[in-house]
Amino acid sequence: MEADSPFLLATVSLVSALQMGYFARRVGWSRMAHKVLPPSVTGPPEFERTYRAHQNCVECYPVFLVTLWTCGMFFSEVTAAAGGLVYIIARQLYVNGYAKSTKKRLPGFYLTLAVYLTLFLLGLIGLLRGILHKYFHIHL
Amino acid sequence: MEADSPFLLATVSLVSALQMGYFARRVGWSRMAHKVLPPSVTGPPEFERTYRAHQNCVECYPVFLVTLWTCGMFFSEVTAAAGGLVYIIARQLYVNGYAKSTKKRLPGFYLTLAVYLTLFLLGLIGLLRGILHKYFHIHL
Amino acid sequence: MEADSPFLLATVSLVSALQMGYFARRVGWSRMAHKVLPPSVTGPPEFERTYRAHQNCVECYPVFLVTLWTCGMFFSEVTAAAGGLVYIIARQLYVNGYAKSTKKRLPGFYLTLAVYLTLFLLGLIGLLRGILHKYFHIHL
Incomplete structure (x- = not known):
């Protein structure tokens, strides 16, 4: 590890990984609340919306990581990290909203x-x- | 950013991320054309093929990034970037074909x-x- | 490529990518065994469990890569690589178990x-x- 390592990009990535774990957990809680046993992924509309919200985040996550690190390594680390924080907020709004x-x-x-x-x-x-x-x- | 940064690998990654966004967009267009409202992912065969094509790309994408960067960082950047371009073409053929x-x-x-x-x-x-x-x- | 390149992290990543390919292949074999033609993803319980097991790995994989590389680059490469090997074993147990x-x-x-x-x-x-x-x- 060197002094100029991309600490900010790595921190934003780690926080976004934690958020992905939290979204997966929400699907688990929704399974329990609506008695949808795995491997089924169909059930009441609220469960299906929570499940699709998570799936959409799964689809988005690698694309986010690529754009975050490209912007951070080749343009500006601070700008990219700030964008990454906005992404995390955006995904939180998306999943909270979709569940409703x-x-x-x-x-x-x-x-x-x-x-x-x-x-x-x-x-x-x-x-x-x-x-x-x-x-x-x-x-x- | 240093002079010997992996520009080619990063460029291919960024283009492939754009392609993933385009494939996601195609699912959205197919939803509109076939009136399949989210969070539903079932509908006419053409919609389901377009949806599955995108899902397959989602499954493949992190595996692609790992093999692209491993080949590029530990074997040859130019060879890996060329392989990455072929991958992008292959995925385009796959999604176009699957939609048909x-x-x-x-x-x-x-x-x-x-x-x-x-x-x-x-x-x-x-x-x-x-x-x-x-x-x-x-x-x- | 420099002498202090993260060979161990890259090797574990490459092996995990191979494992993801193997899990995708198992879904293909299960399709053939249970005559579930693409793009359908519903069928006998054994097929649906194998399919969901793979999907869960797809959901987990980018999160794994982020935590593996963060731990490896900012804490200890050997510790992270060892954790990565345990992850590969864990996923094998998960998919084998879920199929049953x-x-x-x-x-x-x-x-x-x-x-x-x-x-x-x-x-x-x-x-x-x-x-x-x-x-x-x-x-x-």
């Missing part, structure tokens, strides 16, 4: 998209700058 | 397997060489 | 949780130590 109604998932969903777009574009800028520098000797 | 019929997913599926095998074996060679060097002082 | 009965998934499930908790806490200790050092100049 299908429509209430939308604010968290749009905030997730905004974070993705920001991390993606800043990461892309950093990468293009680096590629121009390394392979074409163009210094921006 | 179950059978048409197979060419993209087999190409995905070929990329996995290549990245895995080259990564393994790189790792074994590194471990022999570091822990057993054997220089191949 | 819903209840038999539990030993592997609890062992998975124990590995998560260990990797998470050690990673957190390493990160906090690093952050105190880098941003607050406190040397523990």
Whole structure:
């Protein structure tokens, strides 16, 4: 471990991993509350919404990690970590909202998209700058 | 960011993350076209194939990232990045094909397997060489 | 590739990726044995348990990778790699058990949780130590 290690990116990643564990746990609690025994994933609407909310987070999580670390390593660690914290809040809004109604998932969903777009574009800028520098000797 | 940063691996990862977002979007479009409201994931065969195609990509994506980066960091970055581009093409063929019929997913599926095998074996060679060097002082 | 590259973490990651491929393959074999054609994911209880076991591994895998690498990069590579091997064993027990009965998934499930908790806490200790050092100049 070196002094300039990406502590902030790693911390945000670890917190987001904990959040994923919490979302998985919520599906477990919903199973118990609605008596939906595994391996079944169908049941009352509230259970199915909680289950789908978790599945959506599972679909999103690797994409988030890639954009977080690309933005953090090639553009700015502090900016990426801040974006990562907003992502964690966005997912919390999404899952809390989806558990209540299908429509209430939308604010968290749009905030997730905004974070993705920001991390993606800043990461892309950093990468293009680096590629121009390394392979074409163009210094921006 | 240093001059020898893995720009190519990061670029391929970022493009593949964008592709995952596009596949998720296709499920959303298929929901609208076939009037399948969330959280439901069952409906007409075309919707269910599009949904399953995306789920399969979700299952594959972390495995791809691990083999891409292992091959790229321990064997050759250019080879791994080229393999990553083939993976992105393979997944596009898979999802496009699966949306048409179950059978048409197979060419993209087999190409995905070929990329996995290549990245895995080259990564393994790189790792074994590194471990022999570091822990057993054997220089191949 | 440098002499102090994290060979052990990369090797454990690559083996776990291979295991994920094997679990996906088991779902394919179960499809054939029980004549469950894609894109369907419902069928006899044994198929549905095998399918859900794989899905659970898909949900767990990115969380595992984050905790493995955080513990390995910021606390101790050898400890993290050992934890990773236990995780691979835990997942094997989980999938083998779940394929037999819903209840038999539990030993592997609890062992998975124990590995998560260990990797998470050690990673957190390493990160906090690093952050105190880098941003607050406190040397523990």
